[in-house]
Amino acid sequence: MSHPWDEIALAELRERHSAKWRRYPADVLPAWVAEMDLPLGRAGEGGLGGPGPKVGHRLHGPVQQPDGAGRAGFATRACGHQVDPSAARVVPDVVRGLEAVLAVTAPTGAPVVVDAPSYPPFVDVLAVTGRPMVRVALVRGADERWVPDLQAVEAAYASGARVHRLCNPHNPTGTVLRVDELLDPADLADRYGVRVVADEIHAPLVREGVRFHPVASLDHPVARRGRHLGLGVQGLEPGRAEVRVAAWRTGRRS
Secondary structure (H helix, E strand, O other), X not given: OXXXXXXXXXXXXXXXXXXXXXOOOOOOOOOOOOOOOOOOOHHHHHHOOOOOOOXXXXXXXXXXXXXXXXXXXXHHHHHXXXXXXXXXXXXXXXXXXXXXXXXXXXXXXXXXXXXXXXXXXXXXHHHHHOOOEEEEEOEEOOOOXXXXXXXXXXXXXXXXXXXXXXXXXXXXXXXXXXXXXXXXXXXXXXXXXOEEEEEEOOHHHOOOOOOOOOHHHOOOHHHHHOEEEEEEEEEOOOOOOOEEEEEEEOOOOO
């Protein structure tokens, strides 16, 4: 039995207007472009008032956004974590979401710790907004998984970093941090007064048998004063063909 995704033709993909399919020659596929090649979901079509143009073609007009209860319900289903619906916010895309969170957590000029390697546009946001990046490379743990280097993290905190953008599940290594691997840097952040911005946009994409733990679910002071970026729904953004809409969840967690 064939899967609907198998029906997506290469010729159809090449009709798209995005950089992934137009910037380079036909025999080059840029792996750095974070763009899904899947059709628009039924919920997205419903927001457009019915089946619309093919994803990847230019789209215009308002898109109905899910309410707070819908976003909170998604977090519960995808991550097993209860989110206050009134604390959820929708932003155009994850990069703009990070920019918005930094605006309320890190004053201009405040150093920001970034787990390396990192998604390049997130690094660009720091440069554009005037926040120096403190690069802390992940290291191989005892089980060969990529994990935070706690000594390097503490050194970055001690040197004056005010915010730590903690990516979990990590892009691009794929590491899903365990509870103890979250609590260790959380203890350091609490000791040095560092705010944790948890980039959790890949939370629903973990492998079977692997459990994801949101930072907000921890019984820890850092979880109660952190900021969290989570994957919301595949949606549409004015002026762009296809994005994933991020939920910006703020405030105290239940």
